[in-house]
Amino acid sequence: MSPMSNANPMAATELSPFVYWSQTKDTLLLKVDLKDAQGVIAEFTPTTMSFGANGHGARGRNAYKFQMRFFQPIDDETATFTVTDHKIELLIHKAEPAWWVRLVATPQKPHWLRVDFDRWRTEDDAELNEPARDVREDYVEEYNNLQKQEIGYVRENAKKxxxxxxxxxxxxxxxxxxxxxxxxxxxxxxxxxxxxxxxxxxxxxxxxxxxxxxxxxxxxxxxxxxxxxxxxxxxxxxxxxxxxxxxxxxxxxxxxxxxxxxxxxxxxxxxxxxxxxxxxxxxxxxxxxxxxxxxxxxxxxxxxxxxxxxxxxxxxxxxxxxxxxxxxxxxxxxxxxxxxxxxxxxxxxxxxxxxxxxxxxxxxxxxxxxxxxxxxxx
Incomplete structure (x- = not known):
C-alpha cells in the first residue's frame, strides 16, 4: 500500500494560496497572493501560524488556507497583518534577532511558499549553521499519525x-x-x-x-x-x-x-x-x-x-x-x-x-x- 493511501481525503480539497516571504535580521514579511480577500484569519503561536481567507487566488475565488511551523520562535504577541485589495501582508517579529536559513521548520519547502525577491535581504559573510531540531516538532502531523497507528491514540500534554x-x-x-x-x-x-x-x-x-x-x-x-x-x-x-x-x-x-x-x-x-x-x-x-x-x-x-x-x-x-x-x-x-x-x-x-x-x-x-x-x- 502506498503512503498516500492513508492520507485524509479532505486534505486534497484544501487550497493554499501562494505565499512570498522575505526577512531582515529582526522581522519576517509574508505576502499572501489573494485579491479581494474577506474573512481573513491569522492565528499565531511562538512556533506556528494558521491562515485562512476567502479570496481570488491561483484557483479562482475560493476558500484558501495554510499552516506552517517556523524555523525558529517568533514574537506572536506583536504579529499583525494588513488586508489590501490585491494581497495580505503579515509582519512578524523574530523572538531573537538572527538570519534564518529558511522560513519553515522542515527542510522540504511547501509548494506554495516562494521567496519574495523584490524584498529579499541576506547577511553577507554570515555563517548560517542550522541548530539541532526535534523531528517530532517539525513533523507534527506525521508524528501524531504514527502514534495513532502504534498505540491507537495521540498522547496529549498534561498541561493542555x-x-x-x-x-x-x-x-x-x-x-x-x-x-x-x-x-x-x-x-x-x-x-x-x-x-x-x-x-x-x-x-x-x-x-x-x-x-x-x-x-x-x-x-x-x-x-x-x-x-x-x-x-x-x-x-x-x-x-x-x-x-x-x-x-x-x-x-x-x-x-x-x-x-x-x-x-x-x-x-x-x-x-x-x-x-x-x-x-x-x-x-x-x-x-x-x-x-x-x-x-x-x-x-x-x-x-x-x-x-x-x-x-x-x-x-x-x-x-x-x-x-x-x-x-x-x-x-x-x-x-x-x-x-x-x-x-x-x-x-x-x-x-x-x-x-x-x-x-x-x-x-x-x-x-x-x-x-x-x-x-x-x-
Missing part, C-alpha cells in the same frame, strides 16, 4: 488537558449563572432583577475566585504572558463584587447588579470557548470574531455599571465607616475608604478604561487585521 478542562469548567459556570438569571426573568419578569444576587451571588463569587487560577497559569508556565495583567483584571472585578456588593446587603437588590452580572458573563461565554478552540487547534472564524469584537459594546457598559456600583456604595461607606481606620490606633495611621473609592473611580473612568480599550484594540488588529485599505487617489 488541564487547560481544556479548566476553560470548559469556567464556561459551564458562567453559562449556569446566565441560564438561572434567564429562567427567573422569564418566570417572574422584571421583579426577578432585585433577587439576582440572592439566586446567583454565591455561584458568581465562586467562579470569580476560580479565575485567580489564571494568575497562577503563567507563573507555572502553563500559559504565556505576565501574571500581572490577569491579576489586576480579576482583582478589579472582585473589588466591586466582594467589597462593594457582598459587604453591603442594601446593594444586593440594586438593578445594576443584574446588569453587571450579565455583562461579565457574556464576555466569559465567548472568551473560554475561544481558548478551548485554540488549545484544540480548531479554528472558528465566528468565535474568533466574537472574541475580539464583543468587547466593543460590553466593556464600556461594564465600566459604566461598575462606576454606578462604586458611586452607590459611597453613601453606605460614609454611614457605616466600613474599612475606614481612624486615629488613634496602635498603627498610628488612618485610612479613608471613601477617598480610596473616589480615587479608584477616577482611575477606572479615565486611564483605566483607556488602557483596557487600547489593549483590546491592538489585539483585535493583530487577530482580525486592520481592514481593507482605501484605494489611493492619483
Amino acid at each position: 488537558v488541564y487547560l481544556i478542562i479548566y476553560n470548559l469548567a469556567m464556561f459551564v459556570g458562567y453559562l449556569h449563572i446566565l441560564i438561572i438569571m434567564g429562567v427567573l426573568y422569564i418566570r417572574d419578569g422584571p421583579d426577578s432583577i432585585k433577587h439576582t444576587y440572592e439566586y446567583v451571588g454565591t455561584s458568581f463569587k465562586f467562579v470569580q475566585l476560580m479565575q485567580y487560577m489564571e494568575v497562577m497559569h503563567p507563573l507555572f508556565g502553563y500559559t504565556k504572558g505576565s501574571p500581572l495583567v490577569p491579576f489586576f483584571q480579576i482583582s478589579g472585578r472582585n473589588f466591586v463584587l466582594f467589597l462593594m456588593i457582598e459587604m453591603e446587603p442594601r446593594m444586593h437588590a440594586k438593578p445594576v447588579v443584574f446588569y453587571v452580572f450579565i455583562i461579565w458573563s457574556l464576555v466569559e461565554l465567548v472568551r473560554y470557548p475561544y481558548y478551548v478552540s485554540q488549545l484544540l487547534k480548531r479554528e472558528n472564524g465566528l468565535l474568533t470574531w466574537l472574541r475580539y469584537t464583543i468587547w466593543i459594546p460590553l466593556y464600556p457598559m461594564g465600566i459604566v455599571c461598575e462606576g454606578v456600583i462604586l458611586l452607590r456604595s459611597i453613601p453606605y461607606i460614609e454611614e457605616t465607616k466600613r474599612f475606614c481606620v481612624d486615629m488613634p490606633n496602635k498603627w498610628n495611621s488612618t485610612f479613608d475608604m471613601v477617598l480610596f473609592v473616589k480615587v479608584y473611580l477616577l482611575l477606572l473612568a479615565l486611564p483605566g478604561s483607556y488602557l483596557v480599550m487600547s489593549h483590546m484594540s491592538k489585539l483585535r488588529v493583530k487577530k482580525l487585521g486592520r481592514g481593507r485599505a482605501k484605494p489611493k487617489i492619483k
Whole structure:
C-alpha cells in the first residue's frame, strides 16, 4: 500500500494560496497572493501560524488556507497583518534577532511558499549553521499519525488537558449563572432583577475566585504572558463584587447588579470557548470574531455599571465607616475608604478604561487585521 493511501481525503480539497516571504535580521514579511480577500484569519503561536481567507487566488475565488511551523520562535504577541485589495501582508517579529536559513521548520519547502525577491535581504559573510531540531516538532502531523497507528491514540500534554478542562469548567459556570438569571426573568419578569444576587451571588463569587487560577497559569508556565495583567483584571472585578456588593446587603437588590452580572458573563461565554478552540487547534472564524469584537459594546457598559456600583456604595461607606481606620490606633495611621473609592473611580473612568480599550484594540488588529485599505487617489 502506498503512503498516500492513508492520507485524509479532505486534505486534497484544501487550497493554499501562494505565499512570498522575505526577512531582515529582526522581522519576517509574508505576502499572501489573494485579491479581494474577506474573512481573513491569522492565528499565531511562538512556533506556528494558521491562515485562512476567502479570496481570488491561483484557483479562482475560493476558500484558501495554510499552516506552517517556523524555523525558529517568533514574537506572536506583536504579529499583525494588513488586508489590501490585491494581497495580505503579515509582519512578524523574530523572538531573537538572527538570519534564518529558511522560513519553515522542515527542510522540504511547501509548494506554495516562494521567496519574495523584490524584498529579499541576506547577511553577507554570515555563517548560517542550522541548530539541532526535534523531528517530532517539525513533523507534527506525521508524528501524531504514527502514534495513532502504534498505540491507537495521540498522547496529549498534561498541561493542555488541564487547560481544556479548566476553560470548559469556567464556561459551564458562567453559562449556569446566565441560564438561572434567564429562567427567573422569564418566570417572574422584571421583579426577578432585585433577587439576582440572592439566586446567583454565591455561584458568581465562586467562579470569580476560580479565575485567580489564571494568575497562577503563567507563573507555572502553563500559559504565556505576565501574571500581572490577569491579576489586576480579576482583582478589579472582585473589588466591586466582594467589597462593594457582598459587604453591603442594601446593594444586593440594586438593578445594576443584574446588569453587571450579565455583562461579565457574556464576555466569559465567548472568551473560554475561544481558548478551548485554540488549545484544540480548531479554528472558528465566528468565535474568533466574537472574541475580539464583543468587547466593543460590553466593556464600556461594564465600566459604566461598575462606576454606578462604586458611586452607590459611597453613601453606605460614609454611614457605616466600613474599612475606614481612624486615629488613634496602635498603627498610628488612618485610612479613608471613601477617598480610596473616589480615587479608584477616577482611575477606572479615565486611564483605566483607556488602557483596557487600547489593549483590546491592538489585539483585535493583530487577530482580525486592520481592514481593507482605501484605494489611493492619483
